[in-house]
Amino acid sequence: MAGRATLLRPPPDDPEKSPIENVLEVTELAVLGQDLFTNARPQWLPPGARGIFGGAVIAQSLAAAQRTVPTSSSASEGAFLVHSCHCYFLLAGDATIPILFHVERIRDGRSFATRTVQARQKGRCIFTATISFVREGAGGEKVVAHAPALPAGVVPPGAGGGEQADRGEPVWGESGPFETTRTEVVWPDEDEDDGTGKKKKKTKEDQVRCRSWIRARGKVSEAGGLAAHLNALAYVSDAGFIGTIARVHRLMPRLKATRDRDGDGQEGHPALGMMVSLDHSIYFHAPRRVKVDEWMFSEMETPWAGDGRGVVTRRIFAADGTLLATCVQEGVVRLKQDKQSGKAKL
DSSP states (O other), X not given: OTTOSOSSOOOOOOTTSOHHHHHTOEEEOTTTOTTEEEESSOOOOOTTOSSSOHHHHHHHHHHHHHTTSOOOSSXXXXXXXXXXXXXXXXXXXXXXXXXXXXXXXXXXXXXXXXXXXXXEETTEEEXXXXXXXXXXXXXXXXXXXXXXXXXXXXXXTTSTTOOOTTTTOOGGGTTSSEEEOOOEXXXXXXXXXXXXXXXXXXXXXXXXXXXXXXXXXXXXXTTTHHHHHHHHHHHHTTTTOTHHHHHHTTOBSOOTTOOOTTTTOOTTSOBEEEEEEEEEEEEESOGGGOOTTSOEEEEEEEEEEETTEEEEEEEEEETTSOEEEEEEEEEEEEEOOSSOSSOOOO
């Protein structure tokens, strides 16, 4: 099996499907047992990364879990749709060998269904997720509701002077399954009034916002349906996520697509030693409104960093202002030390 990226021969790309649908396709292995799946195509290894792109494993785990949830048994009952996904990255995935996704049916209730997924390579668990599904309409007709608004003044690419897509995208991302605008780093004011007429310095790092627009290339197929849109949202939720901390602190080496208000502005800033994701959560707020082949707005911020780790949050909006999802990630963010006692290990 070593050196083989898929368990079965990869099928040719389906021209009737969008690129992201082909990327995330999973195949059921019923001959080996119940609720076993594998990646249909080789995984993507980002340049310079320790392992495969985490967003793909998240999305394929969700795709496998969605295949096991109950369907509506009557016209009066809504479908089960994903509302939360909590993941841990345990080992770096190897792009040269297949992944087996083991789905366990934890619970099937009237309103909620729960699944756990283990992604395995060479008999070892490299990734685990707990995914919860809720039956549509389970909350009743009367509900409490609120949501933040789309930030003022932002417009989709090409609309009202909005920035065009792919400007500043890394070369390796130009032909990927998603197209994006360059990440805009919005810095807060340097000073604020403390109420006494004096100025005091703001704590800047936790107030910086990293913004971009993103959408899937092509059109998601009718056959893929809502499940394909949700899988794709899970995929893109991990794109450039923990890198927000590197942008906010202007860590070297400089991240591409980072706009620094001081120009290059990186000389003299700390050097990045290691950056890798530890865990990842997604809360799906409006599953039926997710259309990944239409422009979505992403805004990221980091409320905390310390002790070699950092936390980042992300909000993803539809262009009409609907909050589609909230994501949270913690990762290792270590600087290069003056004296290394040995190789950095997790």
